[in-house]
Each structure stands twice: as structure tokens, then as C-alpha cells.
Amino acid sequence: MASVSAPSAALAPHRSSASAALLFPYPYSSSQVSPSPTARPRRLAVSARAMPWPHVLTVAGSDSGAGAGIQADIKACAALGAYCSSVITAVTAQNTVGVQGVHAVPEEFVGEQLKSVLSDMSVDVVKTGMLPSAGIVKLLCENLRKFPVKALVVDPVMVSTSGDTLSGPSTLATYRDELFPMADIVTPNVKEASKLLGDVSLQTISDMRSAAESIYKLGPKHVLVKGGDMPDSTDAIDVFFDGKEFIELRGLRIKTRNTHGTGCTLASCIAAELAKGATMLHAVEVAKKFVESALYHSKDLVIGNGPQGPFDHLFSLKSPLHKMGSLHKFNPDDLFLYAVTDSGMNKKWGRSIKDAVKAAIEGGATIVQLREKDTETREFLEAAKACVEICRSSGVPLLINDRIDVALACNADGVHVGQSDMPAWEVRELLGPGKIIGVSCKTPAQAEQAWKDGADYIGSGGVFPTTTKANNPTLGFEGLRVVCSASKLPVVAIGGINTGNAGSVMELGLPNLKGVAVVSALFDRECVATETRSLRSILMNACSRS
Ligand SMILES: Nc1ncnc2c1ncn2[C@@H]1O[C@H](COP(=O)(O)OP(=O)(O)O)[C@@H](O)[C@H]1O
Ligand SMILES: Cc1ncc(COP(=O)(O)O)c(N)n1
Ligand SMILES: [Mg+2]
Incomplete structure (x- = not known):
């Protein structure tokens, strides 16, 4: 059998054996270069820091x-x-x-x-x-x-x-x-x-x-x-x-x-x-x-x-952006009770984004989107990371509004974009196939484009007039019906929806309509968990009727 010969003494660099041992750790230390014919190989001592390698x-x-x-x-x-x-x-x-x-x-x-x-x-x-x-x-x-x-x-x-x-x-x-x-x-x-x-x-x-x-x-x-x-x-x-x-x-x-x-x-x-x-x-x-x-x-x-x-x-x-997608597979039924945060409202009621998300999940939200238009990036990212942990442990997907960079950095389950944000196909390129992408759409043409771009769902509204979004024309039930009927993707209705009118939206029984997304009705209230709970029971009752 072939064997590799040890370097000859003439070629070996001149060092004390201690420094050679440092430069050439066992088994190449000088004591091992020319073992005596009877020497048995020493077992490598396992250091206290030894790390198992699968x-x-x-x-x-x-x-x-x-x-x-x-x-x-x-x-x-x-x-x-x-x-x-x-x-x-x-x-x-x-x-x-x-x-x-x-x-x-x-x-x-x-x-x-x-x-x-x-x-x-x-x-x-x-x-x-x-x-x-x-x-x-x-x-x-x-x-x-x-x-x-x-x-x-x-x-x-x-x-x-x-x-x-x-x-x-x-x-x-x-x-x-x-x-x-x-x-x-x-x-x-x-x-x-x-x-x-x-x-x-x-x-x-x-x-x-x-x-x-x-x-x-x-x-x-x-x-x-x-x-x-x-x-x-x-x-x-x-x-x-x-x-x-x-x-x-x-x-x-x-x-x-x-x-x-x-x-x-x-x-x-x-x-x-x-x-x-x-x-x-x-x-x-x-x-x-x-x-x-x-x-x-x-x-x-x-x-x-x-x-x-x-x-x-x-x-x-x-590219560090091409991370493996998270394991959360998109389930359209997750759109049922979609909670969208708003930093202004949470500040007003003296709670952190994290506490708001915790409360929404406790009340039965099935998906959460962080929509933080005025929060500084560093603060937003820290909050997003905390929310990812909360959502993962409850099996609720967490999406980030508009900020693809924040979504990547906190390894969120996906992103929701509007018509003036980055196009969904570019978002897909950046996030890969494992992430959830939602797009806001007001027309059948926009819904068709979202589908072509590789989105997973669309959000459609405002169903009712809303104060959360400036210059947002109201679609009404008829506009929502047109988009839902044309969409090849599941739809969540958004815009001015609250405990008073959510039932009427679900009772429309529109094709592809999977749920409602709410902002103020949950977060501009004193007790987020209570509001979420009552909205959930209203939605459940409406679905059992329609
Ligand atoms: N075009 C594809 N897109 C996504 N997954 C694929 C594709 N082709 C194969 N797979 C997946 O790759 C894995 C290996 O499957 P397969 O190709 O059937 O095995 P094999 O290479 O032994 O024929 C499976 O999980 C399969 O579902
Ligand atoms: C040496 C070797 N081993 C296995 C496969 C099977 O390839 P595949 O995974 O595409 O079925 C292969 N083509 N060659
Ligand atoms: Mg194959």
C-alpha cells in the first residue's frame, strides 16, 4: 500500500517543537514526523470546546x-x-x-x-x-x-x-x-x-x-x-x-x-x-x-x-438574499382574520408592536402584517424579529408591508406590496418560492398581473371608506365583487372593515373571498385581544350563514 513519506530533516524548518506543534497541530507535530517504529499513535485529546459535526x-x-x-x-x-x-x-x-x-x-x-x-x-x-x-x-x-x-x-x-x-x-x-x-x-x-x-x-x-x-x-x-x-x-x-x-x-x-x-x-x-x-x-x-x-x-x-x-x-x-424559504406553506384559509398593525395607533394606546401582535394572536388572528410607515428602520427590524418569534411559536404567518429588506432580515414569512411598491415579480425574485407574497389590487387587470407575477393572494379594497389610507377610493361591494370574480388568486377584503360590517362582507359569499383584513377595528381600540375575539366570532357566524 502506498504511504506518504514524512518530510526529511534537511527540508524541515528550524523551529522548536513547541512552536511547530502550534503551527502544525497534531498529527503533524514534530514528534509525529519521525515516529519510532514501536510508537503507537496517540488518541487525539478532545478539547472541552469540541463541537460535534453531523x-x-x-x-x-x-x-x-x-x-x-x-x-x-x-x-x-x-x-x-x-x-x-x-x-x-x-x-x-x-x-x-x-x-x-x-x-x-x-x-x-x-x-x-x-x-x-x-x-x-x-x-x-x-x-x-x-x-x-x-x-x-x-x-x-x-x-x-x-x-x-x-x-x-x-x-x-x-x-x-x-x-x-x-x-x-x-x-x-x-x-x-x-x-x-x-x-x-x-x-x-x-x-x-x-x-x-x-x-x-x-x-x-x-x-x-x-x-x-x-x-x-x-x-x-x-x-x-x-x-x-x-x-x-x-x-x-x-x-x-x-x-x-x-x-x-x-x-x-x-x-x-x-x-x-x-x-x-x-x-x-x-x-x-x-x-x-x-x-x-x-x-x-x-x-x-x-x-x-x-x-x-x-x-x-x-x-x-x-x-x-x-x-x-x-x-x-x-447572494445572501437567496435564503431558503421559510417552511411556512401558504394556506389561503390563513386570510380569514388578517390583522394589519399601525404604529400610530399602537403608540396612542401605549403598547409596543410586539404586544399588539401578541394580543391579536391571542384573540384569534390567522395572519399578521406589520405595516409600519413611520417607524425607524432599526426599531422596526427589532420589533419585526420579536414578532417573527411570537408568530412562529403560534403557527401564524407574519408578513411585512412593503419593506422587502426588513422581511429578509427578520426572515418573515412574506411581504405585502401595493401598486406603487416594488412589482410582485421582482419581490418573488428576491424572496424565492418559499415566501408568501400579497398584492393590493383594485381592478381585474391588477389581479391578473399579480397572478402572472407569482403572488399568492390579493388584498382588495377599500370596501368601505377608511381613514387609515389617504386618497384611497372606495370600491364598495360591487367593486369587490368584480375583482373577486376575476381573480385567479384568493382574496382578502380590506378598507374600513369592523365588527359592525364584517359579517355583511363575508355574507356576500363572493368567489375567492377568504377573509377580511382589519387595522383600526383591532388596533385603535383599548383591548386588541377582545376586539379580535369578537370579530372572529362574527366572521364564523357569517360564514356558517352564507
Ligand atoms: N421540476 C420540479 N420542481 C419541483 N420539485 C421537483 C421537480 N422535479 C423533481 N422534484 C422533486 O425532487 C425530488 C426528487 O424527485 P424525483 O425527481 O422524482 O426523483 P429522482 O431524481 O430519483 O427521479 C422530489 O421531492 C420531487 O418532488
Ligand atoms: C452516479 C449516479 N447516481 C445517481 C444518479 C441518479 O440521478 P437522479 O437523481 O437525477 O435520478 C445518476 N444519474 N448518477
Ligand atoms: Mg429526478
Whole structure:
């Protein structure tokens, strides 16, 4: 076996051993440069400040194009803050066109790599990708019995997205009989799930559920059937099964050619999150969101001439603005009781923005927007950060009016913009797909534009005359009806709404109208919680009548 020779004494710089130890900490300290033949390696003393580093070992194939395989795994783990060691099972000649060649690494040498890493490096989670032969699958199982880890994530890679075979049918039985019973999660795509179950046809979500259940019976603790390649679907839907409950994980389907490596990345992100201590469902949710965000930020990148390009796992390094979206998925029903703050009113009643938000949530507000036109930026940001914490702990989304910079800095759930603020499509570019964007619209044309720009909802009004906003023409019920009927997005009504008239707005039963937004009716009152509570019961009664 090759060994790296120690530097010769003649070349070694002249230093006392103490200073050399500082410059070249163990194991390169001078005492280690020429060990006596009988010296045993010393154990590295763990300092009191030793920080655990979540560690994923990927056992997978190399992709020369670096979009999938080992290369994707290392990038995905790095992006999520986990260390990733790699045991290479095969070397593929691969690019954006497809797989041109596969060269399997000899089994003994895969075994040698496994032993090197598992015997020394405190692996938390093992993630598997391309395992080209039944022998390698068996070898891995033996090593996992010898060196147990906290979790095993099995991505049963068989066919690349380009349609090339990466693991032949001879491995199927070993996967099913030996590896799956040891797995904490198995993540087949629909084609792989079909192969694992004897070529059953999988066309619908209900087929994906049955497949997840059948694969679960083979022994893994959880199953995720991935629907990235399901035809004719506007959402990217995966089905998760834990033996009791099915959960459909829906994400935006990003229109891009750069989807090479989505499966490898998803499984590596699950492994990274598990290594960090997440529960399985949370790990899967974070992983899916990561893939969606990475595809979104890479949708227009161009590398290679083939149909399947790589995407940028480290998109968040390019710009601090391209943070991963928060995990809050927009639910139109959250618009039901929409509380919008006003600093002037809260000052008048002697309460902080934070206390106002706390009280609104206590009274039953379902979404909160901070609309602070006169607060200094520093003070606004501090208050926004405090409100984010309050809202997160109550599961209520928090939006910021107009100030995209403040929303990014406090990691709010989204932004609400008016017609003279930044256009919604620019806001979307800055915030990414995971954030909520609302736009104020008075006309069907504005509502159409908001939809085209990628907004999530529109606010429409003033329904009644209001003092909160200067020069704001009143739409009335008829104007609201016109916008609601034309809108492709959910609508929240705003403008002069209070406990006296909110019921009449909801009783209109307008299409797409999901709730009302209120400012003075909550915050220009002595007790915000009481007002919110009575507004909530009025809205509930009105909805049950209409
Ligand atoms: N165009 C897309 N937009 C958003 N998510 C996608 C897209 N394509 C795949 N995904 C997601 O990527 C993950 C990997 O799925 P898939 O591509 O089906 O796996 P594989 O790469 O093994 O075929 C899944 O969570 C899937 O929903
Ligand atoms: C070496 C290797 N491993 C795995 C895949 C699967 O790629 P995808 O994640 O796009 O299905 C691949 N194409 N190459
Ligand atoms: Mg894919």
C-alpha cells in the first residue's frame, strides 16, 4: 500500500517543537514526523470546546458531470451544514445528455473504503445511492451490522432520469430482502417503486400510496415515493408513509431543464437533517423545500447541451438574499382574520408592536402584517424579529408591508406590496418560492398581473371608506365583487372593515373571498385581544350563514 513519506530533516524548518506543534497541530507535530517504529499513535485529546459535526456517509456512484451521484450528495450535505464522506461504488461517464459508461469499483475495494470511514470517523447517517451489484449491497449490509449508525437512508437508484440503467435487475432481490429491512427510509421515484413491486403501473397519487404501503411491508420504517417524474402534474407531489399515516407533500413544480440529481439531493438532505437530529417527517419536509428552492434559483442556468442540466446546490452562497424559504406553506384559509398593525395607533394606546401582535394572536388572528410607515428602520427590524418569534411559536404567518429588506432580515414569512411598491415579480425574485407574497389590487387587470407575477393572494379594497389610507377610493361591494370574480388568486377584503360590517362582507359569499383584513377595528381600540375575539366570532357566524 502506498504511504506518504514524512518530510526529511534537511527540508524541515528550524523551529522548536513547541512552536511547530502550534503551527502544525497534531498529527503533524514534530514528534509525529519521525515516529519510532514501536510508537503507537496517540488518541487525539478532545478539547472541552469540541463541537460535534453531523456526519453523513454517502455510498454511491460518481457522476463525471457532477449533477447527481456522490458529487450532488457532497454539495447537498455541505449546503445544509453536514459533513459528507464518500464511498464510491462506481465511476460513471455522464453528462447532460445521459450516461455513456459505467465502471464498477471492485467489491473488495468498496469494502476497504467502508471500513476506513466507518471504523474511524463517527458516521451518524449512511445514505445510499447507486449500488451497482448485489455483492455491493450485501457488503454494505455486513458493514452496517459491524458498524451501526443512527439512521440509514436508502435511495434505490436503478435508472437515471435520462433513462440509463445504473443498477440491474439482479440487485432487486438483495435490496428488498437485505437492505430495506435495515432502512429508516427508502425513497424510490415512481419508476423505481414500480420495478421494486414487479413492474406495477403507477399513474395516480392513489397508486403512489399503494406502492408506499407495499414497500413499507418490505421492512423500512418509512417510505417516500417521489413524484418528480409524474406526468401532467402542476405540483411536484411526493407520498410519505410511516406505517400509519399517508402524507402528501406538495411543492411547486419548477419549470426548468435542470433537474439532474434531484433524487440524490433529496435523499442526502434527508440524511443531513437526520444527522442534525431532526425527526423523519421534518427531515423530509426540509429536503423537499431545499430541492424546490435550489431548482427555482437554478432554473435559467445553462451548462451542457443535453436535455438534463445540473442545478446549483450552493445557491444561497451567491447572494445572501437567496435564503431558503421559510417552511411556512401558504394556506389561503390563513386570510380569514388578517390583522394589519399601525404604529400610530399602537403608540396612542401605549403598547409596543410586539404586544399588539401578541394580543391579536391571542384573540384569534390567522395572519399578521406589520405595516409600519413611520417607524425607524432599526426599531422596526427589532420589533419585526420579536414578532417573527411570537408568530412562529403560534403557527401564524407574519408578513411585512412593503419593506422587502426588513422581511429578509427578520426572515418573515412574506411581504405585502401595493401598486406603487416594488412589482410582485421582482419581490418573488428576491424572496424565492418559499415566501408568501400579497398584492393590493383594485381592478381585474391588477389581479391578473399579480397572478402572472407569482403572488399568492390579493388584498382588495377599500370596501368601505377608511381613514387609515389617504386618497384611497372606495370600491364598495360591487367593486369587490368584480375583482373577486376575476381573480385567479384568493382574496382578502380590506378598507374600513369592523365588527359592525364584517359579517355583511363575508355574507356576500363572493368567489375567492377568504377573509377580511382589519387595522383600526383591532388596533385603535383599548383591548386588541377582545376586539379580535369578537370579530372572529362574527366572521364564523357569517360564514356558517352564507
Ligand atoms: N421540476 C420540479 N420542481 C419541483 N420539485 C421537483 C421537480 N422535479 C423533481 N422534484 C422533486 O425532487 C425530488 C426528487 O424527485 P424525483 O425527481 O422524482 O426523483 P429522482 O431524481 O430519483 O427521479 C422530489 O421531492 C420531487 O418532488
Ligand atoms: C452516479 C449516479 N447516481 C445517481 C444518479 C441518479 O440521478 P437522479 O437523481 O437525477 O435520478 C445518476 N444519474 N448518477
Ligand atoms: Mg429526478
